[in-house]
Amino acid sequence: MAGPQVNERERAAMSRALRLAARGLGTTSPNPVVGCVVLDARGERAGEGWHRQAGGPHAEVHALREAGGRARGGTALVTLEPCNHTGRTAPCARALVEAGVRRVVYAVADPDPRAEGGAATLRAAGVETAAGLLGEEAERVNAAWLTSVRRGRPHITWKYAATLDGRTAAADGTSRWITSAEARADVHRLRAEADAVLVGSGTARADDPHLAARLPAPAPDAPAPVQPLRVVLDTTATAVRPGARVLDGAAPTLVAVAGDADAGHLEDHPHAKVLRLPRAGGGLDLTALLDALHAREVRSVLLEGGARLAGAFVAARAVDRVVGYLAPALLGAGPQALTDGGISTIADALRLDITDARRIGPDLRITAVPATP
Numbered sequence: 001m002a003g004p005q006v007n008e009r010e011r012a013a014m015s016r017a018l019r020l021a022a023r024g025l026g027t028t029s030p031n032p033v034v035g036c037v038v039l040d041a042r043g044e045r046a047g048e049g050w051h052r053q054a055g056g057p058h059a060e061v062h063a064l065r066e067a068g069g070r071a072r073g074g075t076a077l078v079t080l081e082p083c084n085h086t087g088r089t090a091p092c093a094r095a096l097v098e099a100g101v102r103r104v105v106y107a108v109a110d111p112d113p114r115a116e117g118g119a120a121t122l123r124a125a126g127v128e129t130a131a132g133l134l135g136e137e138a139e140r141v142n143a144a145w146l147t148s149v150r151r152g153r154p155h156i157t158w159k160y161a162a163t164l165d166g167r168t169a170a171a172d173g174t175s176r177w178i179t180s181a182e183a184r185a186d187v188h189r190l191r192a193e194a195d196a197v198l199v200g201s202g203t204a205r206a207d208d209p210h211l212a213a214r215l216p217a218p219a220p221d222a223p224a225p226v227q228p229l230r231v232v233l234d235t236t237a238t239a240v241r242p243g244a245r246v247l248d249g250a251a252p253t254l255v256a257v258a259g260d261a262d263a264g265h266l267e268d269h270p271h272a273k274v275l276r277l278p279r280a281g282g283g284l285d286l287t288a289l290l291d292a293l294h295a296r297e298v299r300s301v302l303l304e305g306g307a308r309l310a311g312a313f314v315a316a317r318a319v320d321r322v323v324g325y326l327a328p329a330l331l332g333a334g335p336q337a338l339t340d341g342g343i344s345t346i347a348d349a350l351r352l353d354i355t356d357a358r359r360i361g362p363d364l365r366i367t368a369v370p371a372t373p
């Protein structure tokens with residue numbers, strides 16, 4: 001996509017703003033991640049900042065503070081259209097006008113109805129605006145928040161680890177460890193960035209997973225990342241037993257059960273919350289689940305297992321990103337990473353675009369998103 005007319009310094013500054021924005025992954029939810037760089041009238045970098053925490057100053061405020069008087073006549077590069085509303089902080093569009101910024105370049109328009117209109121406010125005050133610079137990259141770093149605001153449901157990442165022939169365990173059920181320690185550490189990063197991690201009852205029963213993240217050290221001047229909500233789909237309330245590792249209190253845990261399930265042992269448990277959902281197609285109603293998570297301001301979900309649950313999300317076309325860790329090994333038999341996706345003919349394949357492929361230790365990590373038709 002052709003972006004706006006910009007010079008090389010502006011492009012480099014937006015690229016820097018995107019890297020700054022990414023520092024907020026894991027600490028800004030339910031707010032977006034946003035980065036901002038202010039160039040002075042000569043095009044030199046005068047200030048920069050990023051949003052650290054919901055309720056805290058927006059990225060623009062940090063960057064303008066650092067730039068001080070050098071913002072006058074300068075250019076602000078922001079990864080999200082500056083806000084136009086008085087929320088927990090004053091409108092950034094006004095702050096940019098008051099600082100005397102001459103031009104504002106932003107990567108993605110703000111779809112939040114509370115905040116929209118920043119670009120129009122800037123233009124009305126005589127500030128030049130340009131949109132779309134590195135828009136695809138900005139969409140990617142803010143995918144969780146943008147999906148949530150645009151679609152009214154969390155952004156869903158399906159993660160799996162398999163051998164090169166797509167097996168997640170051997171025929172006898174052994175699966176420790178298919179991928180390397182490096183790949184498993186990378187999964188902890190994915191967890192730390194997610195608001196919730198989700199597993200089905202089969203995984204809960206078979207693996208008794210803990211699902212907490214090994215959290216990274218906080219970024220400079222930033223709050224510590226928080227543990228994601230652990231969510232288990234346990235239709236009949238029989239998979240999560242009182243001694244289950246997800247009930248250890250290390251992170252909050254939500255157990256979704258059918259309306260008629262006998263879940264007294266969970267309702268009485270100090271470290272569990274029970275969510276009652278309607279049944280659908282032999283399991284729980286996924287739309288109702290996503291509605292309930294959205295109502296709790298869960299912006300992003302990491303689907304961690306198993307194959308049938310992933311299949312249900314594929315069948316519902318509710319997978320926004322796939323992260324596959326492929327180990328250089330062959331098994332030739334054993335369970336598949338994905339089953340029952342509701343696809344029986346090649347024309348119905350869920351086509352993806354690979355957005356990243358790299359080595360993680362000895363393994364290969366492939367990231368892909370649904371192809372746009």
Ligand code: AOF
Nearest residue numbers: 031034051058059083087088089112115
């Ligand atoms: C941020 N950080 O750097 C920018 C945001 O909850 P509030 O009052 O802080 O407002 C959040 C809204 O402001 C958010 O939904 C988005 O539309 C806009 N811009 N938000 O958290 C930022 N620039």
Ligand code: ZN
Nearest residue numbers: 058083091092
């Ligand atoms: Zn703002």
